[in-house]
Amino acid sequence: MRQSAFTILTHVKAEDVADLECLLTDIGDDIDENPHLRFADLDNLHYASLFVVADGTRDPYLVFEGTIDGRPHEFLDMLLERAPAAVDKIYRHCVDYPVAGAQDRGVVLDYLEAHDIGANTFYVAWPGWTVDDIRKEQELRDHIEKFIDDQKDADLRHQPPQTIRQRIADHVRGEPTTTWARTARSRPFLVKNGKTVLRLGLAPPAFGFLWVLKAAFSGASTRRRRFLARAILVSVLGFAGGAVRQLRKEETDDERRDRERAPDWQTTYARWTEEEELLGIVRREDVKVQNHMVSVTRIKDGRFRLLTLRLVLWVVNLIARLTANKGSLGGISSIHFARWVITPGDKSLIFMSNFDGSWESYLNDFIDLAARGLTAVWTNTDNAVGFPRTKWLVTEGARDEARFKAYARFSMVPTHTWYSAYPDLTVSNIDNNMRIRQDLFASLDPAATEAWLRRL
Amino acid sequence: MSALERHDVQGFVVSGYGKMREARYLLLGVRDPREARRWIGELAGQVTASDRAEERRCVNVAFTCEGLATLGLDRAEISTFPPPFQEGMTAEHRQRILGDTGANHPEYWLWGRPVKSGEKPPPSQVHVLLLLFARDEDTMAEVEGVHTQSLAAGGALEVIRSLKPEPLPGRQSVGKFGVEHFGFADGMSQPVVKGSGQEDKLGGDDARRTVIEAGEFVLGYPNGYGKLTPWPRLTVPGRADESFGRNGTYLVVRHLAQDVAAFCRFLDNSTKGPNGESDQEQAEWLAAKLVGRWRSGAPLVRSHHRDDPDLGSDNSFGFAAVDPYGERCPLGAHIRRSNPRDSLGSDPYKALELANLHRLVRRGRVYGSELKNPLDGDDGHERGLLFMCVNANIERQFEFVQHTWCNNPKFAGLYDEQDPLLANQPEGGGSFTVQDAPIRERVGGLSSFVTVRGGAYFFLPGVRALRLLAALEGERARADGAARRVPKRETKAAP
Secondary structure (H helix, E strand, C coil): CCEEEEEEEEEECHHHHHHHHHHHHHHHHCCCCCCCCCHHHCCCEEEEEEEEECCCCCCCEEEEEEEEECCHHHHHHHHHHHCHHHHHHHHCCECCCCCCCCCCHHHHHHHHHHCECCCCEEEECCCCCCHHHHHHHHHHHHHHHHHHHHCCCCCHHHCCHHHHHHHHHHHHHCCHHHHHHHCCCCCCHHHHHHHHHHHHHHHHHHHHHHHHHHHHHCCCCCHHHHHHHHHHHHHHHHHHHHHHHHHHHHHHHHHHHHHCCCCCHHHHHHHHHHCCHHHHHHCCCCCCCEEEEEEEEEECCCHHHHHHHHHHHHHHHHHHHHCCCCCCECCECCEEEEEEEECCCCCEEEEEEEEECCHHHHHHHHHHHCHHHHHHHHCCEECCCCCCCEECCCEEHHHCHHHHHHHHHHCECCCCEEEECCCCCCHHHHHHHHHHHHHCCCCCCHHHHHHHHHCC | CCCCCCCCCEHHHCCCCCCCCEEEEEEEEECCHHHHHHHHHHHHCCCCECCCCCCCEEEEEEECHHHHHHHCCCHHHHCCCCHHHHHCCCCHHHHHHHCCCHHHCHHHCCECCCCCCCCCCCCCCCCEEEEEEECCHHHHHHHHHHHHHHHHHHHCEEEEEEECCCCCCECCEECCEEECCCCCECCCCCCEECCCCCCCCCCHHHHHHHEECHHHCCCCCECCCCCECCCCCECCCCCCECCCCCCCEEEEEEEEEECHHHHHHHHHHHCCCCCCCCCHHHHHHHHHHHHCECCCCCECCCCCCCCCHHHCCCCCCCCCCCCCCCCCCCCCCHHHHHCCCCCCCCCHHHHHHHHHHHCCEECCEEECCCCCCHHHCCCCCCCEEEEEEEECCCHHHHHHHHHHHHCCCCHHHCCCCCCCCCCCCCCCCEEEEECCCCCCEEEEEECCCEEEEEEEEEEECCHHHHHHHHCCCCCCCCCHHHHCCCCCCCCCCCC
């Protein structure tokens, strides 16, 4: 089943911001037992978060973000069926909420769906793996580990690898609760064939370009054709050249503005760390293995930056769909799900991510492994700290460790409510469990058998 | 790129003063800021800088955030220090990062614990750490006498606690390295600071493994990213100084008590034969697996069947090529967690480069007497390690090592275990996996062998910065909170 993302963005009544934040904090402080909303009762839900982005001058807004198996329509319908009171309690604080029709599930569903802005870029570590799969495979692994531990004195360790694996398989076969594990499951089409699809997709434009090149310079083409081909070539190159020139102009302008930035970024950040704002964010971090990050940045002025941002997000999304779909995004193997969303009106960029380990280690991964991609996205945005100086869209930028971390920290909004269906599993645990299950009953050669045993 | 300004960097950064057998660490509270600054001014002339050869005595000095505020840095100046230093080691979320929960919780600490609201009398806040070293006991007596007298003169400072490490070489000597209380040679793996003059004798792979950019350990020099780590500045008009933090760094101190009896009992219990008799050889094997080195220091990667004292000081190894699956040195072994070298990630070359962005210069010394017959139980005397390390970026270095490597139950693809030596283990005991072919072995029942008894983050300024501190004026701004500026936060953009 395919995973999907919904991002419901609604405006909050200015006078209700504090009450809503309070309610969401209550839920978030006791995510499993709170009296309002039990996320664990909702099927197919991997992750959810609710947070308010508020300032004094413009309209504050609420974001309800979810990552689910299947389509948002069915999920939201189930949510309204199982927790209508909680939804009502939350959304009563929002502008446009159909208070009068709140008794009618269909009306509220329409309201929520109408405000779902989805995601411009959506990354899924393990496409096709449902909440149920992930949990069951962990149970299977626990089951096998326990079996091995129980065999401590039964000289299991002194058997040849094949025998050990056979005994484990026999044990699982004898266990009625794990019958599901007997059928191996296959990975989604795009996970297996994404590269081929990408190549096929790139082929026509590549051939087209070659054809134009040939037509432009080959003596065999007619004069008219040669002229046409050259005209195409010149306009394409001209357009590209213009875009690059514009990019550099924007970047040097940014640099100039940054030099005039007052106070300088270090002072801005230092003052911010003096306040309670940073504490409001970190107080929720590192409670479990996984963490959540929400970052809101202002998209730089001008159509060029917006277009560039949209293009970059589109490309990253394509990569996420086709090639970065096996547990790693640009070398970072600690992200379960992440998304970038441009808010309606194109003012802000919201980044939301569910990841393993501390924020510090996550940001180090950004800088060490995926600086170019992240620079290409965030260099189009700004805040009072300011994104570090960038050249050619992808270089420098995030490699300026101290400033990039300050920029990212400063851009964060406390996640009032955050839910994970499996907060103690890492991306790599899920991968390992998946492979244990995959090959449990498969026929393996000796080397593969040894490799399989190493997974335990 | 400028060479390390060794005359300005305090000597503790580049040397643990191995020739100084004696050490005293005095934790001080400022009682009269004006007098304390005068004392700092005098001390600036005596502090051992990195360019001084080790003589008969060495003196270094470091400050906590409260200490600097008491001495007269104002709120805006304090805010130019990084958040971990400002918040201190005991901030609530740092307790989760550092594993300072349960028995390690700061409320039980002997020193460094924060003031609870309404607590009377409040515990004395540590402001200054004075590090004294001397070649022998007599010199130490003299040094200590002189310094305790001068710091107390005019009611300037007060000694809150004096920490006394064991004279080197510690419990016993194995080659050139000391032995910590669990019985392992310690201190073999140290980064070499570029520009310290110590890197000249290294070449090739060893240099790549151990020579680290000066900016990782001293502020004001390019760090591992080729950038300058932001450093603290003096910003008050009249005394503003952009380079106050230059040649300074951060010193992390952790007072760690070791339960040697529990450790030995665990080894013994876990390796008893079928008839319940102890198996010394198996116990040693398990101990080595937990640590990743044999007692002599010989790395398991090099010698995985038996101890080999000839390899005791061997530090020129990686994990990726010889031991990718942890079948020699377990994935969760202490030395693999605290420095994974080239083992994390698919490309060993890149992995080493990235691991080297999280290095620490360790300066610990052992305290407390040796426990003679550990299997007979504890003798009631506290013993352990006064762990200290130098780093320029507390979050990326010390805290990262502690959280992402040592305390991380998911380290290197594992599921549910922590550093077998250091971790604060869960109720019912932690576990440890010994990877092996054809199948792993798992040991349970690990208890917390180490308990945190105190600690703090200190700023170890350059010598020039000491003089700037001494020259600060006025009493401490009394209404600290009132003087605090609360600037308007840039508002979040609306959609």
